[in-house]
Amino acid sequence: MQKKGHSVIIVEDNDQHDDECPNEYGNGQSKMSRSHYADKVKDLMIRTRGCELPGTYNPLVVGELFIEQCKPWESLVRRFTSNVLDAALFAINSALHHATDENTAVSLLHEIINPKLYDLRQALEKKIAEVLEPHKSRHPITYNHYLTENVQKAQAQRRRRQLKGVLQRIFGQKLLQGEYRYELDVNELLSQLVETTEADMDRYASYAAIDVMEAYYKLRACNMD
Structure with missing residues (x-):
């Protein structure tokens, strides 16, 4: 999740230009400079502005940014579980054909193995949805002190x-x-x-929100890995 789970890979302005990021998993990740991403966050803040003071932001913005950023998680997890089940079926199939005749192997696969693997696949799909649901719908909540430490380190x-x-x-x-x-x-x-110092208060707030989102993402991604 730390390497392949981001919707947007945020790079520093002097590192490299925005471009499509090659991804072997085909998650559609994109690479974007921090200043460009801050512009997008600033637009989001303007659209969702409440009663915040200048230079501050609606905490719900962090949730929206995180939900958008962790979108590839579901496809990554589903692809991983599918690969594991396919590998298990291949191993079982190879073992059966090595140890039994063709008719016995086919019968065991049809009557026992495939139905059990189907049930297991369904159970895994249900568990994946259960595990990912809090990250897709709830407001970010954590009492882990590493959140503030990571924010301060990023700002420093x-x-x-x-x-x-x-x-x-x-x-x-x-x-x-x-x-x-x-x-x-x-x-x-x-x-x-x-x-x-940044004179544009909305832009200052957007950078602060990005710092918090990245720190929160790091905490949650560590739990998923």
Whole structure:
């Protein structure tokens, strides 16, 4: 689920451009830059706006994002269970034909094995629906402290990339090549760093919602793997 379960693979803006993500499972995953995804989330927030203060968001938005993001889960689980049952049938069929004659093998498959496998397949389908239903319809709920830790880590990493970009603009590429001596105006440096804050409150809220959704997805995907 961690690698193949996302509807949208969100990449950082400076990593690569939006394009279709190759997927051996055929889940229709797409790759999208964080800024592009934030624009989509911002539009969603505007459409579902309630009484939120500027810079905040409706918690239900996280639920909508998560439900959309985990859509491939059902097809992945069903494909996996189908492959397991097909492999079991192949193994049983091979064993029967090795140990018995053709008529006996066919009779056992028709009278006992196939009906039992059919019942097992139906039971698995029911269990899959039961396991996935909370992720498809309920509002995200967790009391796991790793949610806030993951959110804070994601925000710290993004802030680090932003500050690194500012420092590179001021000092140049030599900053990354080791010790570098430079006379600077500390107040000017602080001003440059402060200017990296997001003035668009809706966009700021969209980034915050994405951070929470990704952290929640990570928790739930770990439980599914």
